[in-house]
Amino acid sequence: MRFWDDRKGTASAVIGMIFLMVAMMLIALAFDTAFLYAKRDAIKQALDYSNMAVYRNLNKERLAEGILEIDETMAQDTFQEFLIENLRLDSSLNPQADSLAAGPVEIEEFRVFNPEDLPNTDGLGNRVTEVAVYSQIRVPLKPVFSGIFATFSIPVAITTDIPVGLP
Amino acid sequence: MINFIRDKRGGSEAVAFAVVLILLMLIMLNLLPPIKTAFLYANLTHVHRGTLLRMEVAGGLTPAIEQKAREKLIQLGFDDNQIDVNGTSAVIDYGETIQLNIRYTYTYKSFAFSDFLLYPVNTPRIMEAAGSSVSFNFEK
Numbered sequence: 456m457r458f459w460d461d462r463k464g465t466a467s468a469v470i471g472m473i474f475l476m477v478a479m480m481l482i483a484l485a486f487d488t489a490f491l492y493a494k495r496d497a498i499k500q501a502l503d504y505s506n507m508a509v510y511r512n513l514n515k516e517r518l519a520e521g522i523l524e525i526d527e528t529m530a531q532d533t534f535q536e537f538l539i540e541n542l543r544l545d546s547s548l549n550p551q552a553d554s555l556a557a558g559p560v561e562i563e564e565f566r567v568f569n570p571e572d573l574p575n576t577d578g579l580g581n582r583v584t585e586v587a588v589y590s591q592i593r594v595p596l597k598p599v600f601s602g603i604f605a606t607f608s609i610p611v612a613i614t615t616d617i618p619v620g621l622p
Numbered sequence: 623m624i625n626f627i628r629d630k631r632g633g634s635e636a637v638a639f640a641v642v643l644i645l646l647m648l649i650m651l652n653l654l655p656p657i658k659t660a661f662l663y664a665n666l667t668h669v670h671r672g673t674l675l676r677m678e679v680a681g682g683l684t685p686a687i688e689q690k691a692r693e694k695l696i697q698l699g700f701d702d703n704q705i706d707v708n709g710t711s712a713v714i715d716y717g718e719t720i721q722l723n724i725r726y727t728y729t730y731k732s733f734a735f736s737d738f739l740l741y742p743v744n745t746p747r748i749m750e751a752a753g754s755s756v757s758f759n760f761e762k
Contacts, residue, residue, distance in 0.1 A: 479649060497663075537755070
């Protein structure tokens with residue numbers, strides 16, 4: 456019992472525990488930040504692939520005249536089709552079991568910059584001088600530690616220029 | 623041993639320090655595997671992106687593109703025997719869907735605490751980078 460009654464060093468133990476808890480919180484915060492960054496990067500890549508797929512909707516008649524023009528109505532459908540595939544969503548944009556998203560994905564903006572729209576500025580404030588596809592989505596993510604308390608909704612946007620290999 | 627416990631000169635402090643140290647070590651040791659995994663995954667997605675862009679131009683996966691992806695992954699520290707590259711074979715016409723999956727089987731090494739001992743736990747896991755785009759291959 457003397458051991459438990461011993462008050463020598465109690466403060467050190469308490470300080471140690473506080474230090475441990477603060478260290479754990481900092482580590483968790485650092486880990487979650489890295490986790491969100493990595494997930495956002497993977498989502499941005501999936502968004503880039505979906506933008507890229509839109510170039511399948513080039514107007515072939517205009518292409519024969521040497522003009523690159525994307526059919527905007529078909530482009531929207533293609534974008535959504537590939538976004539669903541690349542982010543593993545269902546048709547209502549809700550995540551499937553192995554999806555990167557932790558909740559329903561929102562398409563905030565989808566825009567095709569055809570020759571008549573140029574020059575222009577995309578949603579990120581970048582100048583667009585060539586045919587391009589811009590999209591912005593909002594994806595709910597659940598980090599490992601802070602995800603216990605809340606879900607974060609992260610905006611992801613990218614402008615995709617014409618792919619290498621197209622005329 | 624009894625004397626050590628009865629000793630009023632910081633006995634409890636030493637025990638508390640040991641417990642805190644073990645917990646801290648457990649956290650620190652378990653922090654490294656997810657960081658290493660995240661780094662590997664970032665490299666895998668980077669190679670996946672490059673490979674899919676090459677596939678778009680070539681109209682699908684060719685042996686040369688696959689070889690290049692493998693070489694890049696080996697260069698980044700991946701084990702060649704555990705890499706599985708699966709994609710739409712070339713040549714696919716312009717506008718058709720191409721798809722690429724790169725799977726990597728690895729051992730996730732974490733640490734557990736039991737009986738006042740820290741010991742390593744190896745778990746086989748699979749990481750995957752998958753994506754679809756379209757072919758931009760033109761018959762010239």
